[in-house]
Amino acid sequence: MPKSPNDKLQGTLTLLILRALRTRGPIHGYGLLEHIHAASNELLQVEEGSLYPALHRMEQDGWISAKWEITEKGRKAKMYSLTARGEKQLAAEHENWERLTRGVARVLRYS
Amino acid sequence: MSWLKRWRNTFRPERLDHELEDEFAHHLAEAADRLETEGVTHEEALRISKLRLGNYSIQKEKTREMNIALWLDQTRADVLYGLRQLRMSPGFTAVAVISLALGVGANTAIFQLVNAIRLKTLPVEDPQRLVIIKYQQPSHRSGWGSGRNVELTYAQFQQMKEYGDPFSGMFAFSGERFNLAKGGEPRFAEGLYASGDFFRVLGVPAVLGRTFSAQDDSESSCNAGAVISYAFWQREFGGDAQALGRKLSLDGYPVPVIGVAAPGFFGVEVGVHEDVIVPMCSDRLISERSRIPLRYAWWLSIIGRLKPGWTLERASGFLRAKSRQIMQATMPAEYNPSFAKLFLTNKLYAADASNGVSGLRREYEQPLYVLLAISGLVLLIACANLANLLLARATARETEIAVRLAIGAYRRRLVRQFLVESLLLASFGTLLGCGLAVGLSRSLVALISSSQNQISMDTGMDWRVLGFAAGLAVLTCLLFGLLPALRATRLSPVSAMRAAGRTVTTTREGFSLRRALVVTQVALSLVLLAGALLFVRSFRNLLTTDPGFQAKGILAVGVDFGKARIAADNRLSVYKDLREKFSTVPGVLSVGQVDLTPMGGGSWDENVGIGGEAAATSHKQGWFNYIGPGYFHTMETHLLAGRDFDEHDTAGSKKVAIVNEQFATQFLRGKNPLGQTFRLETEAGKPEPVFEIVGLVQNTKYEELREDFRPIGFFPVSQNESPRSDANFMLRIAGSTALIARSVKARVAEASPSMGVEIRPFSAQIADSLLRDRLMATLSASFGFLAALLATLGLYGVIAYMVARRQKEIGIRMALGSARAGVIKLVLREAVALLAIGLSVGVAISLWAGRLAQSMLFGVKPRDLLSLSLACGLLGAIALLASYLPARRAAAADPMTALRIE
Known part of the structure; x- marks a missing residue:
């Protein structure tokens, strides 16, 4: 099974990150990759090259906030968490996604 | 965020x-x-x-x-x-940029002066560590104050070296104007007597030759060599390296040039660019009467460099604690016991000297701050005007804004765009203003300079000035740009779209903002106009005040025969000889000699004892002068009783005096002064001299025009026991000044070619004493005028806008039979209301702000009702005229055209 490059799809990556942050709460960039990989049953593999720019953009938009912390392994890591504004964004994007998939599914089913 | x-x-x-x-x-x-x-x-x-x-x-x-x-x-x-x-819209842009440039330019120019006089540090090594030693006021010192730095004596400088703990080095200096000419018309250079460590402590090197050091400045072997400034080297020697070793004639004494100081170094006094610096010991060689051995000669300032670890406060505390010892060791022997006791209570302290010393500061610091405030208000008015213009523009762009909001533009982005536009205007205005400021600040310096007191100042742009200008740009941009930007983008897209193309109905609020702006403008410009009137009237009072003499038609002639080396015994006959020579010059009506010319900067005060009273303990302060016979006649000062001095008053005859009315009323309590006697305070151990009053004259001003009349006593110059080697003569003339001046010079040369002579109209000297008042009157008047103009434009704009907005209503009124006068009244009512509010706010601010200018006024109170009502009347009249024009236009319009526009 080929690795799905679906983080190329506009907006999906944001939704994935927001959603992951909501359940996994302050977490560093590598942890996010791992989490998305595991949670999707290894179907999704977010590319490192897209993850960090996305995180920084979202931080600037005020959807997520970051804090430097020392991890259990004793390493300095930037931990991201969801802000109130991010919660709202997540809700909106989630709804968009639902609508999109429903629509796409219907079109595909249509014969 | x-x-x-x-x-x-x-x-x-x-x-x-x-x-x-x-x-x-x-x-x-x-x-x-x-x-x-x-x-x-x-x-x-x-x-x-x-x-x-x-x-x-x-x-x-x-x-x-x-x-x-x-x-x-x-x-x-x-x-x-x-x-x-x-x-x-090039028209709008031009108006905006030019009005901003004027406002920013004026502010920056004045700030450049404030910067040069007050803020800039000296261009020397680590100026922050320099402190100047001063007397705590009130101090008890008397004696001979000589030169520009009348702070300490030479004995005290020597003594200070014993108490030099806080300083890694210190030096004394005294400003002096040297005459470079060897006779005839004098040519002055600014000079400095400086102690040996001067250049070492300041850390100023020589670019050519060498600077002098402590070895050159020793009392036993004085090595008098001059270090000249870089500018003087360029000016006088054309930057020629051969200048080293050439002799300069300083007040007739030849001194070789030993070095050229680093470029940019001007000394330690702001406003004076020193040309020649000589070691202090050369005072013995150059000065006619050396001040070094005199314990009562106050002629030095001392600057020290703090040692690491010493702060200003600590050094001050140290000096205060040691003051008594220093006073004890440097007490002038001439002081009588009661004054000696007071002298011991004097306290010294250290003050910051990082930006040098300056006599300009005392005189101009406050006026400059007032001017800065005034020009700041003008800028504020200009900003209000621009805000008004921008509001009008925003109204015109309403449709565009509405469309952009409707298709999803963020309001934040639109506001930002408006602000960027304003910032562009502000930047252009500021750039142009900085250009203006360079020229303006130079003319300001020229305005406070006179031929006698040349002020040289580095008003260049530094980071402070640039920062100030940039700050102004941002501030003005926010002031005039923010409100219109917020207002313009506040409309809801739907209502704006609907209103587009039709008369505007949604911006009533915007209109009340414009009204508020106009009220502010009127109020502020009233403050400026009233202030301007205060300064102008004060200046006029000074010009028309009666000084007790008639300055017009008087030629002041100063003769310096220091180089002619005339013994003190012969000087009285030289005086007489010169008086007689001058009186034969064609066109000279009369000649009077005077020791201290009025308003000339010199002053001599002494305690007076009336009758048998001891002068030393009388606490009666009088001012004095030596004059020759015919002085009062020449000056047209009226002799009220008794006689003038004459040839019979000689060194051997009874000591006589003429006093003025103030002297008679204050000290003699109105008794007939003739025949009364008074004493003068003198050195300890000598009997106080007694003078008999032989005449009474009207009051005259002594040191400055703004002073109250002081009690003055005049003595005959023929009874002066130590006549000076220079003399001042007042000639009342009729005819060509230039011609008479030439003959006078010829007569002096006849007497001796080595005598120096300086001639100028006495009225010019009086005018020089009013430079500060002239500066305030001229500048505040032009700012006031500018402010009134801007406010009038603002009011015109608002009324015109209101008329345009209500054109339909006016058309209907007229169609229904309203008379033209009624329409005019309708429009004017609005203008009068705005004006009334603005004026009353302005009056309140003026009454409050007047206090700030109090000390600079002469003959007018800061809460002067006349000035205030004049300003109100003036501003009211032009403003009403400005609003009458759109009113008449509205009334003259054909009602049908007005209605058809819809």
Whole structure:
């Protein structure tokens, strides 16, 4: 099974990150990759090259906030968490996604 | 604040870089850990995860660009859009830029002066560590004050060296104007007597030759050599290296040039560029009467450099504690016991000297701050005007804004765009204003300079001035740009779209803002006009005040025969000889000699004892002068009783005096002064001299025109026991000044070719004493005028706008039979209301602000009702005229055209 490059799809990556942050709460960039990989049953593999720019953009938009912390392994890591504004964004994007998939599914089913 | 963060990222990329690097490092470590659990070696794991993360620096770039690129791109777009908008309305742009440039230019020019006089530090090594030693006021010192630095005596400087703990070095100096000419018309250079350590403590090197040191300035062997300034070297020697060793004639004494100081160094006094600096010991050689051995000669200032670890406060405390010892050791022997006791209570302290010393500061600091406030208000009025213009423009662009809001523009973005446009205007205005300021500040310096007192100042642009101008640009931009921007973008898109193309109905609020702006303008310009009237009237009072003499038609002639080496015994006959020579010059009506010319800067005060009273303990202070016979007649000062001095008053005859009315009323309590006697305080151990009053004259001003009349006593110059080697003569003339001046010079040369002579109209000297008042009157009047003009324009704009807005209503009224006068009244009512509010606010502010100018006024009270009502009347009249024009136009319009517009 080929690795799905679906983080190329506009907006999906944001939704994935927001959603992951909501359940996994302050977490560093590598942890996010791992989490998305595991949670999707290894179907999704977010590319490192897209993850960090996305995180920084979202931080600037005020959807997520970051804090430097020392991890259990004793390493300095930037931990991201969801802000109130991010919660709202997540809700909106989630709804968009639902609508999109429903629509796409219907079109595909249509014969 | 995402916006803030982006801003921060843009300007602090290195910080962001570090954060990114840390984050990627963490990522690599985690990824490698994971691979290692799968059995890959540590090195291999690192390699693989690095590969997976991809090109490190591209990653970094990509992440960072996100921040800057977007922001820069939007800003670039806004700037381009703003420029296009401005280009589309060149008239508006020109008015805005020019009015801002005038306001910013005036403010910056005045700030340049404030900067030069007050803020700039001396161009020497580490100026922050320099302190000047001063007397705590009130201090008890008397004796001979000589030169510009009447702070300490030479004995005290020597004594201070014993108490030099706080200083790594110190030096004394005394400003002096040297005459470079060897006779005839004098040619002055600004000079400085400086102690040996002067250049070492300041850390100023020579660019040519050498500076002098402590070895050159010793009392036993004085090595008098002059260090000249770089500017003087260029001016006098054309920058020729051969200048070294050439002799300068300083007050007739030849001194060789030993070095040229570094360019940019002007000494330690702001406003004076020293040309020649000589070691202090040369005072014995150059000065006619050396001040070094005199314990009562106050002629020095002392500057010290603080040792590391010493603060200003600590040094001050140290000096205070040692003051008594210093006074004890330097007590002039001439002091009588009661004054000696007071002298011992004097306290010394240290003050900051990082920006040098300056006599200009005392005189001009306050006026400059007042002027800065005034020009600031003018700028504020100009901003209000611009805000009004921008509001009108925003109204015109309503449709555009509405469309952009409707298709989804953020209000924030639109406000930003408006502000960028305003910032462009402000920047252009400021740039042009800075250009103006360069010329303006130079003319300001010229305005306070006189031929006798040349002021040289470095008013160049430094970081403070540039910062000030940039601050003004941002401030003005916010002042005139923010409100219109917020107001313009506040409308809801729907209502604006609906209203577009029709008369505007949604901006009543916008209109009341414009009214408020006009009220502010009227109020502020009233303050400026009233202030201007105060200064102008004060100046006029000074010009017309009766000084007790008639200055017009008087030629003041100063003769210096120091170089002729005439013994003191012969000087009285030289005086007489010169008086007689001058009186034979054709065109000279009469000649009077005077020791201290009125308003000439000199003063002589002494305690007076009336009758048998001892002068030393009388606490009656009088002012004195020596005059020759015919002085009062020449000056047209009326002799009220008794006689003038004459040939019978000689050194051997009874000591006589003429006193003025103030002397008679204050000290003699109105008794007939003739025949009364008084004594003068003198050195300890000598009997106080007694004078008999033989005449009474009307009051005259002594030192300055703004003073109250002082009690003055005049003595005959023929009874002066130590006649000076220079003399001043007042000639009342009729005919050509130039011609008479030439003959006078010829007569002096006849007497001796080595005598120096200086001639100028006495009225010019009086005018020079009023420079500060002239500056205030001229500048405040022009600012007041400018302010009134701007406010009138503002009012005109608002009334015209109101008329345009109510054109339909006016048309209907007229169609229904309203008379023209009624329409005019309708419009004027609005104008009068705005004016009335503005004026009353202005009156309140003026009454409050007047106090600030109190000390600068003469003959007018700061709460002067006449000035205030005049200003009100003036402003009211022109403002009403300005609003009458649109009113008449409205009334003259054909009602049908007005209605048809809809």
